[in-house]
Amino acid sequence: NAGVTQTPKFQVLKTGQSMTLQCAQDMNHEYMSWYRQDPGMGLRLIHYSVGAGITDQGEVPNGYNVSRSTTEDFPLRLLSAAPSQTSVYFCASRATGGLNYGYTFGSGTRLTVV
Amino acid sequence: AQRVTQPEKLLSVFKGAPVELKCNYSYSGSPELFWYVQYSRQRLQLLLRHISRESIKGFTADLNKGETSFHLKKPFAQEEDSAMYYCVVSGSARQLTFGSGTQLTVLP
Numbered sequence: 001n002a003g004v005t006q007t008p009k010f011q012v013l014k015t016g017q018s019m020t021l022q023c024a025q026d027m028n029h030e031y032m033s034w035y036r037q038d039p040g041m042g043l044r045l046i047h048y049s050v051g052a053g054i055t056d057q058g059e060v061p062n063g064y065n066v067s068r069s070t071t072e073d074f075p076l077r078l079l080s081a082a083p084s085q086t087s088v089y090f091c092a093s094r095a096t097g098g099l100n101y102g103y104t105f106g107s108g109t110r111l112t113v114v
Numbered sequence: 115a116q117r118v119t120q121p122e123k124l125l126s127v128f129k130g131a132p133v134e135l136k137c138n139y140s141y142s143g144s145p146e147l148f149w150y151v152q153y154s155r156q157r158l159q160l161l162l163r164h165i166s167r168e169s170i171k172g173f174t175a176d177l178n179k180g181e182t183s184f185h186l187k188k189p190f191a192q193e194e195d196s197a198m199y200y201c202v203v204s205g206s207a208r209q210l211t212f213g214s215g216t217q218l219t220v221l222p
Binding site: 033035040041042043044045048058090092102103105106107108 | 159200212215
């Protein structure tokens, strides 16, 4: 049971480069989300999806795009990386109606933009 | 807008001492509240959910709607409890709002 899998675990980008952070879950969860974790700020929601084909913005969406073509995958795209996007990124999922069981988180992607 | 406040960024206690991690929230409606824990360089894990009134690893948390608080408590701290703890509210879109976290260190 893999749960939520994020790749890569570490990435260094140059300012202006683009890349995609991958997130996949094998639990048939409808809800998926992307968060960024910064010191002293907790986790902040970037984008989320309530099902395949449906996405919406969270608290800090600027500079990021998402798509949800399948239930399993929810990639996060950085269009033109900036140093302010240096952070640890977490993907999370949960089942519909499974709020009381909380979200399952991936192990994170540590991104550095130089 | 919902908001979660964890007033202590850092908290140190000695092994065997009681520990309380404070959490206050603001939310217009009936909130769903959780405590998540992140051990060093590991993924976040659900520790407690208010609706289940459970005790996990000796931790408990009571929702006080009058004080809008959801403090996390443990009567006797252990060294393996050292971790980052996040208080979390689930909002109207069923997404999570995190507090800024409290880094708990249990000293030997």
